[in-house]
Amino acid sequence: MIVGIDAGGTLIKVAYTENGSLHFIKYPIAEIERVAAWINELENPTICVTGGKSGVLRSLININSKEMVEFDATHLGVQYLLDRMGRSEDVYVVTNVGTGTSIHCIQNNMQERLGGTGVGGGTLVGLSHLLAGVTDYEEIVALASKGSRDRIDLKVKHIYEGKEPPISGELTASNFGNDLFCVAGELSKEELLATVVGLVGETVSTVSVLAARQCASSTIIYIGSSFIHNPLLKEVVESYTVLRGATPLFLENGEFSGAVGAMISL
Ligand code: ADP
Missing domain, CATH: 3.30.420.40 (ATPase, nucleotide binding domain)
Structure with a gap:
């Protein structure tokens, strides 16, 4: 199973593929130990974690995982989800209204944080x-x-x-x-x-x-x-x-x- 996790200030967002289909689940950050227990029980997962609480989550799991800067992960994910919507934008602003708000410019296939x-x-x-x-x-x-x-x-x-x-x-x-x-x-x-x-x-x-x-x-x-x-x-x-x-x-x-x-x- 291939699993991507964004452990943010309020919610943990999980995306994974199983038998070729994409699944999404979210948990409150208070349930970080439950998410770690779920990961620890998976058979041979490949995992990448991002977000402000990625360090905490990685310290609770006992398998190797990759870590990624959240702005880069978000950029990649937005491109993928845009494609799924049949959109082909290549220059745009991304405003991520999470616990706080972060604003990015995407152009030439790069993201730059403009502020928040x-x-x-x-x-x-x-x-x-x-x-x-x-x-x-x-x-x-x-x-x-x-x-x-x-x-x-x-x-x-x-x-x-x-x-x-x-x-x-x-x-x-x-x-x-x-x-x-x-x-x-x-x-x-x-x-x-x-x-x-x-x-x-x-x-x-x-x-x-x-x-x-x-x-x-x-x-x-x-x-x-x-x-x-x-x-x-x-x-x-x-x-x-x-x-x-x-x-x-x-x-x-x-x-x-x-x-x-x-x-x-x-
Ligand atoms: P972060 O990555 O910082 O956790 P999110 O993109 O997950 O940010 O957004 C967090 C915000 O989403 C919360 O501040 C709240 O306004 C809203 N929210 C949506 N669903 C819930 C929920 N079930 N429990 C708490 N907040 C929620």
């Missing part, structure tokens, strides 16, 4: 817990998709009252910037969580579009587990990316890019 932001999936989970007391990821995204940001975010058009704004009035002037003092006590979990998703989505897409100016392409490929079961985040990221003149693409199984890249490097 600490606002990412970890922010989504952390702020949701602090503001609404919700800790379960699936519950966060389900509630968020039912909420409205209208009472919490301040839009450009709210500032330019009775006057034509110089930029789209629909743009957010300030996330969580509306006059919250009179409504703070009556805001629902759905409203608060939708606004957290808005903050994360608008930040990652804005930073991505700005970073894309250093890359000879305005196609931005979004990957990372923060998009899992999260249609609201996809919607915010898609509309903000388009509004700012770039083309978004959500890679199918994109959260497994690092694991797939590690696997096909073998």
Whole structure:
């Protein structure tokens, strides 16, 4: 069996091929020992590990494994998954919205990290817990998709009252910037969580579009587990990316890019 593993800050992503077909599984990082026990029981596996927790995982397994820098693994995996989608892009930006967000330019078959932001999936989970007391990821995204940001975010058009704004009035002037003092006590979990998703989505897409100016392409490929079961985040990221003149693409199984890249490097 050929196995690629991306052990990240929050989730462990595993990609493996068995009898010619590709399989994906993910585990919370707290279950790293369970993943190690699964590997230790495999018969003659070939393994490559990547990600920030790859050292911890490798110390728990008792078979030889290869290690790979996660940015290179992600690049390889994105190329493979793009090909599976029938896409043939060769110059593009990759924005990986994991626990944090990392942005890369791919051209001439090389990847260069353009930058990133600490606002990412970890922010989504952390702020949701602090503001609404919700800790379960699936519950966060389900509630968020039912909420409205209208009472919490301040839009450009709210500032330019009775006057034509110089930029789209629909743009957010300030996330969580509306006059919250009179409504703070009556805001629902759905409203608060939708606004957290808005903050994360608008930040990652804005930073991505700005970073894309250093890359000879305005196609931005979004990957990372923060998009899992999260249609609201996809919607915010898609509309903000388009509004700012770039083309978004959500890679199918994109959260497994690092694991797939590690696997096909073998
Ligand atoms: P990393 O490689 O840093 O672990 P991921 O790409 O796996 O990053 O993304 C982690 C983010 O995915 C979390 O911060 C959270 O927003 C989201 N996420 C998706 N599914 C889950 C889940 N089952 N449990 C926790 N977080 C999840």
